[in-house]
Amino acid sequence: MHSIEQSAKPLSKLHPALLSVLCLGVIVAQVDTSVVNLAVQPIGKSLAASVTQLQWVIDAYNLVYAALLISGGLLADLYGRRLIFVVGCIIFTIASLGCALAPSIAILIGARATTGLGSALLIPASLSLIRVIYPDEKVRGRALGIWAGCNGMSLAIGPSLGGYLIHGFGWRAVFLVVVPIGAVAAVGALLLVPESADRKGRSFDALGQMLGIISLGAITLAAIESSHLPLLWTIFLAFCGVVLLSLFILVERRLDQRALVPIPMFASGKFSGAMAGTAAMTFGMYGTLFLFPLTSLSLDRMDPTEVGLALLPMALSFVAISPFSGPLSERLGKRRVITLGLAAMGLGNVLLGIAFAENLLIAEELGLLLTGIGMGFATGPLTAVAVSSVASERAGTASALINVARMVGATIGVAALGSVFAFFHEPPSGFITAMLCGGVAQLLGSVATWRYLKRA
Secondary structure, eight states: OOGGGGOOOOOSSOOHHHHHHHHHHHHHHHHHHHHHHHHHHHHHHHHTOOHHHHHHHHHHHHHHHHHHHHHHHHHHHHHOHHHHHHHHHHHHHHHHHHHHHOSSHHHHHHHHHHHHHHHHHHHHHHHHHHHHHOOSHHHHHHHHHHHHHHHHHHHHHHHHHHHHHHHHHOTTHHHHTTHHHHHHHHHHHHHHOOOOOOOTTOOOOHHHHHHHHHHHHHHHHHHHHTTTSOHHHHHHHHHHHHHHHHHHHHHHHHHGGGSSSOGGGGGSHHHHHHHHHHHHHHHHHHHHHHHHHHHHHHTTSSOHHHHHHHHHHHHHHHHHHHHHHHHHHHHHOHHHHHHHHHHHHHHHHHHHHHHHHHTOHHHHHHHHHHHHHHHHHHHHHHHHHHHHTSOGGGHHHHHHHHHHHHHHHHHHHHHHHHHHHHHHSSHHHHHHHHHHHHHHHHHHHHHHHHHHOTTO
């Protein structure tokens, strides 16, 4: 056995300093994700960017993160989990500095894509390290709970922090704020985190990775650029994406257990239903997080701080409800809780669109609150269904694929709903229509999960 595989020392206690370093990586990535949506309108004004270009500011990150997430976890297992975590932190930190200093929208988009690469390396590596370092199930459970809690905390503080930074220091501050945190995480990992790897005869699926990112990129490009490309070009790009995706499935099927994405897992109706439900959930949610700040700031309905505070009910309700989704699932069944959650999110988006049309701020907040509650109900049970519907040795892969579904839904949501918004050329009409489309997608997702998760 290679020496790197023996260097991780299992711990029986939490070791707060070590766990804090791993959680810092999650915080730096999630805070960045939640604050950038508030910055899109100021970025557009400062860099003379179109709505399409602003979509790419969000989706360049989402696309790279979604496409490389599984490979990031595999690279951590192959070449060292601490090494990949540190490399991810360094890439993310340098790219965030590049975002803050970007003189043009093109450079900003490129830097955002690079931050997606950093996140795709550091987040799965941090989770993998926790699983390896804490062999005791109870201690590991506490560590994972703290790690997951950092996700919720980042989501909760992100909007208000972003609003404050933009209002007081300008949009570049939202990227600068994560630079010192990322640097501390990288140095702390080198000093405190033991190294480990677990090759087990596995290898990197380069062809699958290439086909995956190109197919998703082509579909995203077709969705984002559809508002101003000729129809034939949009159809051509979408067709290329579908063909490449079909080729990706064919290649992965032939690789079987060595594949980047094991296709036989999708034979389970429950697993496929959980993947579809997760994508539907983030399709509408990320579209809302992109368009609500952009529209509110463009129409001067609110300043950045007020937009951040307006988004707070959605974030806080998600954090507050999530811990109760497990016990509620035990009483009512995961199928009912997931369906209820997705339906609540869909109705929340519809209410937000209608309230925006009538300029009813309290009703808008109720719509955002309903969205957060629905997300809190659905997120945990969807992951639980995916993991429990496959063999135990595939639990890690199932968890990773659920995260991929989450980011694919987010990528397509920002692309598609942003294009609906841009098509109308009038922010109010575009926003209302986009929210109705997002709500319908989530309501359809609730119907699909009710159908496919029959015994969950």
